[in-house]
Amino acid sequence: MRVLVLLLSVFLPVFLIAQASVEDFTLGGTARILNDECIRLTPDAQYASGSAWYEKAIDLTRPFELTVCLVLGENDDLGADGIGFVFHPTRQTGYRGEGMGFAGLVPSLGIEFDTYQNYHLADPSQDHVAISINGQTHHYASVSGPNPVPNLEDGNKHLLWINWDPIYQKLTVQLDGKERASLEADIVDKVFQGNATVYWGVTAATGRKTNYQDICIKKLVFAEAGY
Template sequence: MFGQEIPYSMSDFYLNGSATFRDDTTIMITDNLLEQTGSMWYKDDIDLNEPFHIELEIFFGCSDGGADGITFILHPEWSTGSTGEGMGVGGLNPSFGVEMDTYQNFHLADAHFDHVALMANGASHHKLGLTEPIPLHPNKGNVENCTFYNVKFDWNPASQIFTFEFNGVVRIRREIDLVNLIFDGNSNVFWGFGSATGLRRNKHLVKIKKLEFTPNETLTDEDREALAAGEVYTLPELEFEAGSADLPYSARPTLDKLMRFHQDFPDHTIILNSFTDSSGEESSNLRISTQRAEAIANYMISKGFAKEKLIYYGNGEVNPIDDNETEQGRKNNRRVEVIMKVIKV
């Protein structure tokens, strides 16, 4: 049994790196250019305690000597892995990847044919794989031939069976405890695709056909209860680059859920408080924290959130919640807190 069939549009996917939208159903993850790396992610996370079925068509390019391939990825956050042989998943830990590899890196124990393998935690060497590489085509044929191939990914949590089907033929069917073996008990992950080129290249396209799963469209019960009670809620997955106020893509799913939650509390105002650690000048910290809060507010307003229901402040390095003498403490202090309350004028 599968989750509900999901109506989708291209606006439901967030793109990183070289990935671009081609039309209403197709995303190009890499163009036919050297040293490209991209990824695409569905906006909401899913619960691996529920089944999923993802069906699409994949285009691996037109050059048999091209590189590098496409990976289906499960990961707790939106990220893009390493270029080239990493195929957009290299180094992502923890992660689960279905590596559809079209270039033979023999130092990674690659097969001499276009192959598929289940990989864990961003590893590229097949000695660390969950399965051995097997041919994408049953006859070991070339798939970089200007053709779209039908590909299906199925997960059955009751049996813990993951199935990969290529062009109507099951190529991998494996029992695996994804939640505990890969994600250390965390069942909530995002799904997406990564791809990369290196010193060889190919165009890599993904065309969505059918999605069946149960998306986590709302915040957790604990987070919703805290917000409804007017308590402080700290936005997760909010890793701004050092000195930058560019909103990380990884923050957008949580902000989208926050806005959906607010629809049930139209009389409430959302208050954003941005903080930094104590590194750098105090005046600079105050400025960058204000710019980061403004970046979040601008994103929410661009998605249709009412401007008059949003207040934001930059607080710089004041009110630390941890020790600024340690790296982890500084990371904890770099945060954005959310409070929802009714403001009477």
């Protein structure tokens, strides 16, 4: 059963902390709930794509922390494609496959955990993390990365922490306890054209090569838009 806690502070707005909140996601494509913490975005099958969008918008003028675990399957050499985190003013999924669910979305911010090398996108040979804006998937346009990481296709849970600090205007991405990507920018103005209200979702896809790909919710801390 999910646990919801509201924290009140004279300095901060109302924050929602959600634990094991899979019920708060709208699922698309092949995405299915596995248990009270985990969503399987894709099965280990060819040309699958799945998405999970959190149902409530967040306010980017306030800080947020997303703590989850990623599972990117067990097929290493034969595995693909990876998982993307997408921030967009609506719950709209972009092009899948190598597009990681954020390709073509404008305005948008995407964080990719890519397990397949697409040469034409300037991917490194290793699994990698990158931050891109406005649906541009070629790494010439990445605002952070691509940064190689150790093999993610090992069947294990990989702890992910995404933090946004609006005071210092810094987005930080930590995977398995190490910072893998970051962006220092006024995201509200530079990316979302002054709109501080966005939704966030998680997408995954396979192609000719495959993997089951899961997200497991640990803790979500953010200010709901409108508070």
